[in-house]
Amino acid sequence: MKWDVPSITEFMEPFYDAGFTAKTLATILLDECYARYGGSPGDDTTVCVVKIRKREPVNLLMGPPADRDDCGKMLSLFFSKEGRHIICGGTTSEIAAEYLGRKLIPHREIVDPEVPPISELEGVDLVTEGVVTMGKVLKYAQDYLQDNEKFKQWSYKRDGASLIARMLFEDATDIHFFIGKAVNPAHQITGMPIGFDVKMQVVQELEACLRQMGKRIRVSYF
Template sequence: MNGLTAEVGYVSLIKKGEELCGDRVETVRFEDSTTLVLADGLGSGVKANILSTLTSKIIATMMASGMPVEECVRTVTRTLPICKVRKVAYSTFTVMQVNHQDEMTLLQFDNPSVILLRGGVSIHYPQEELVIDGKKVIKSVVKVKPNDIFLTMSDGALYAGVGKMYNYGWQRDNIIDYLEARYEPDLSAKMACTIIAEECDRLYDHAPGDDTTVAAIRIRPRQTVSLMIGPPEHPEDDQKAVEELLDGGGKTIVSGGTTSNLVARVLDKPLIPTIEYFDPEIPPTAKIQGIDLVTEGVITIGHVLKLAKGYLENEDLSTAWAGKKDGASRIAQLLFEEATDIRFIVGRAINPAHQNPDLPISIVIKMGLIDELAEILRKMGKQVTVSYY
C-alpha cells in the first residue's frame, strides 16, 4: 500500500465466572498483506477457547499463505474436536485481509456483520454468498481508502444490555450510531474497539454474560516517531546521532537530562525546563525548539514500558494515559496511537550521575528497557528499528 499501513487493534471481555476467553484474535503480517481472524468458539471457557484458538490460527496461517478460502474452511471443519455434549465442532469466524493492492477481503461466517467506517460514516459494501461444506460464508472485496476502519465483533457485543438497557440487546445499528457519534479522524483501531467494548461492559453492568471481543483494522498513513535516549559512547558521534533523530521525517522525542543538554547544544537551542508535575511519579518535561517532546530518561521510559504491557495485554479497557500531560503518558500517546514506524537512537555512554552505588542504574538497564519496549511495540504491529551509538 503506497504510504499506507494496516493498523490492528482488539479488546476482549471475558464472560463472568470464566478464566479464559472463548473468543480469539489472530493476526499474521507479511510484507504484502495483513490478515486478522476473529473466532468465537461454541460455548464459553476452556472448550470455547480451544475451538476459537484452533480456528483462528488455522485460518490466519492458511489465508496469509494464499490458500483458497474453501480449503481453509474445510481444514477447520475437519480439525476441530467434537463437543461431547453438543455433538458438533463449531466456531464462528471473521477474516479481514488487506493486501498491497489496497484491497480488503472479508470472509464472514456467523459473526455479526463487519462495520466499515469511511469518513466517520458507516457505508455498505458488496457481499457474495459462498456455500462451503454446507456452511454459508459471506465474501466481500473492498477497495480501501485512507482512514477506513473495518470493525468486527463476536455476538457477545449484540447481547450486551439484554433485559436491562435493551429488550433485545445492543443491535448492530445501535453500535454503528454509537461509534459514528464518537468518531474522530485520528481514531486508532485499538481506540475504536475500546469505545465499543467499554459500552458493552457498561451495558453488561460490568459482569459480561458472554465473551465479547471487538477487533478492527484501520487503513492509515504511515507516521514515524523517533526517540533518542542516552548520549553516544564517543562524543564525536553526538552530531551524527542528533542528525539521525531529525532525519526520520516525523515527530521527535528526547529522553534523559544529559541527552537533552546534548541535543540542545548540537541544535544551538536553549533547553527550557518546566516545573509542573502532572503525575507525582513522573519527572517533569522540558522544551527544546524543534523537538516535539523532551522528558526525563530511565524513570519515564520505565513507566512507558509498564503502560505498553497493559496496552498490549488488554489489562485495562480504558487507556488511562490518554489525554494526560505527564511525560510517560505523552510518549505512550505518540508510540502506541500515532506512530506506525518507530526509531530508537540509543547512546551507550555511561551517565556519571548513575555511578552512585546507592543509585544502581546502568547502561545495561537502559538498553534493556528499550529492547523490551521495542519488542512490545513490534507485537503491536509497529515497525521498529534500534540504532546504538
C-alpha cells in the first residue's frame, strides 16, 4: 500500500475540521488503512493522534430528587452551570418544563426502535427518555473504549442515545451529572426490567467509562 504523508494529510483534514476526538480520528484513519489493504493488511499499522482543544462543559440531569422539595434547588444548580444541558427522563423533563415555565414538546418520530423518541424544551439542548436511552449510551461507551466498532451507528443517527453519545464522547471535556435518587413507582412493578438499582448501575458504569476517555467528571446526587 503506497500512501504518503501529504495524501494522509489531505484525507484527514476534513475530519479534523468536523471536530472529532483523537480516538475517533485514529479509528477513521485505521479503517481507511484497512480498506486500502483490501481487508488483508500486508504489514502493521499504528496510529497515534494528539489533539489540543478548549474545554467544553456538558451538564446531564437524570431523575427527580428523592425529596420533591429539592426540585427547585436541583434545577437551579443545573441551569446555572456553564455549557450545554441534557435532561434524561420523562418525569424529570416535565419537572424542568414546569420550572422553566415552558412547554415540553415530545417528538413522535422513532429513529431507532431500541431508543424512545426525544423531546424539545426551550432552554435545554437535548431532552431524552431516561434509563433505556442511557443504557444504550453505556453500550456505546463500552464499545468506544474497545474497538469503537459502533461508531458508525452513533456518529450520525438522530436518536436520543446517539445524540448523547456525540455530546459526551466527542464534544465534552468536563461532564457534570445531576442524578435524582427518587424511585420511579412504574419501575417497581414485578417483572419490569428497569429498577432503581439498574439506573444507578448505568450511571456509575457510564461515569467510569467517561473517566477512561479522559473526561473530567463530577456527580451530584439529590
